[in-house]
Amino acid sequence: MLVSIIVPTKQRPQALFDAVQSVFRSTYQNFELFVVDQSPDNASLQITAPFHTDPRFHYLFNRRPGFGAASSRNVGIAASQGEIIALIDDDIEVRPDWLEQIVAEFSADPELDFIAGRLTAPPYDPDTGYTPEFEAWPYLSRWRFPLHASGANFSMRRRLLDRIGGYDEFCGPGSRLRASDDTDLCWRIVRSGARYKICPHIEVVHTHGFRSRDEAEALFARYQYGNGGNFGRFTRRGDLFAGAWFLAREVKLTFKAIPKALRGDRRELFFARQRLRGFWDGFRLSPDEGFVSGAQLRQMRDAARAAEVLLVARAEGNAND
Structure with a gap:
């Protein structure tokens, strides 16, 4: 295999x-x-x-x-x-x-x-x-x-x-x-x-x-934003369950984050904002642009193999010359 x-x-x-x-x-x-x-x-x-x-x-x-x-x-x-x-x-x-x-x-x-x-x-x-x-x-x-x-x-x-x-x-x-x-x-x-x-x-x-503390916090923020973006993309492409699940979860997590923020710990509330911002940005993107379908992936594979065959043919031609 x-x-x-x-x-x-x-x-x-x-x-x-x-x-x-x-x-x-x-x-x-x-x-x-x-x-x-x-x-x-x-x-x-x-x-x-x-x-x-x-x-x-x-x-x-x-x-x-x-x-x-x-x-x-x-x-x-x-x-x-x-x-x-x-x-x-x-x-x-x-x-x-x-x-x-x-x-x-x-x-x-x-x-x-x-x-x-x-x-x-x-x-x-x-x-x-x-x-x-x-x-x-x-x-x-x-x-x-x-x-x-x-x-x-x-x-x-x-x-x-x-x-x-x-x-x-x-x-x-x-x-x-x-x-x-x-x-x-x-x-x-x-x-x-x-x-x-x-x-x-x-x-x-x-x-x-390994990331330093500051690098790790920046990484966590990107994770949150990107995860929100995922669900914005899913929703825009027609997976309404994904959007409903995500938004219901965010309401729950945001309510949990508010008491912590009032006590001075704003980290979870910041992450919630990042996820919601990512969701909105992902939803606004064109549903098809950027997404590589199975058919497109096969076309890319066919083109790559055709290019490889062409390179081999050129090499053989140069060798014969």
């Missing part, structure tokens, strides 16, 4: 090297790896030079202004060929048996379409900052908010993305809605009725994920 691993990156050369190296150290070796780089320089390309001669390693650039990691993930998915697609971030390291466990789960259940794995953090001092970590929530369902799942460790069958579409390119780091491309995809997956599984034994480590 060929696994296509997609790694979007931007200006994290050493972290990227460690992530790629951890994949190549896996106990399972039937994979292809696509780095999709948004950096304005070539530092990440240069540091990954030791892997360039391996035919499983592919390096692409994605320098579309105004688009972030979600766009790069779609580019990598379209260029890849594996039946299984595994998504990781550029600041993590995978466990040696990570790929082996993914393949075992999909092989054991032909109907399984999606796996949410675990993101752990190395030891750090919580008094000085924060490293994001996620224990995939076992109660994900079509009627619950799938927050506790991390896109730093998603894997899925290609057929699922053909059916529900790829990443929403207005969501996630570097995009208009700043965060939560993983929440967007996870919500669409569970709402589609696809078979999924929570697998905490499929683990990646957030090796380079």
Whole structure:
């Protein structure tokens, strides 16, 4: 079973090297790896030079202004060929048996379409900052908010993305809605009725994920804004349950935050405002613009493969000359 691993990156050369190296150290070796780089320089390309001669390693650039990691993930998915697609971030390291466990789960259940794995953090001092970590929530369902799942460790069958579409390119780091491309995809997956599984034994480590306190607070604010943006997008595209669920929850959370704000703790009220602001901004965006459907993803894949065939033909022509 060929696994296509997609790694979007931007200006994290050493972290990227460690992530790629951890994949190549896996106990399972039937994979292809696509780095999709948004950096304005070539530092990440240069540091990954030791892997360039391996035919499983592919390096692409994605320098579309105004688009972030979600766009790069779609580019990598379209260029890849594996039946299984595994998504990781550029600041993590995978466990040696990570790929082996993914393949075992999909092989054991032909109907399984999606796996949410675990993101752990190395030891750090919580008094000085924060490293994001996620224990995939076992109660994900079509009627619950799938927050506790991390896109730093998603894997899925290609057929699922053909059916529900790829990443929403207005969501996630570097995009208009700043965060939560993983929440967007996870919500669409569970709402589609696809078979999924929570697998905490499929683990990646957030090796380079530490943030200072100020950086962590800014990250939390982006999470809140992006999550609100997700539900604005869902509602605008016709998922009225998503909008009703979100707004009902926000009324409840806002009422809980008001007494804390009166006592001087305005953090929760600030986050509530961020979510509502994100919801409104997401709702105002065009429902189709930025969203990559399954058909569009297949068109991108066909175009990528046609370009590859053209490059091979040119190379062969030059060799004959």
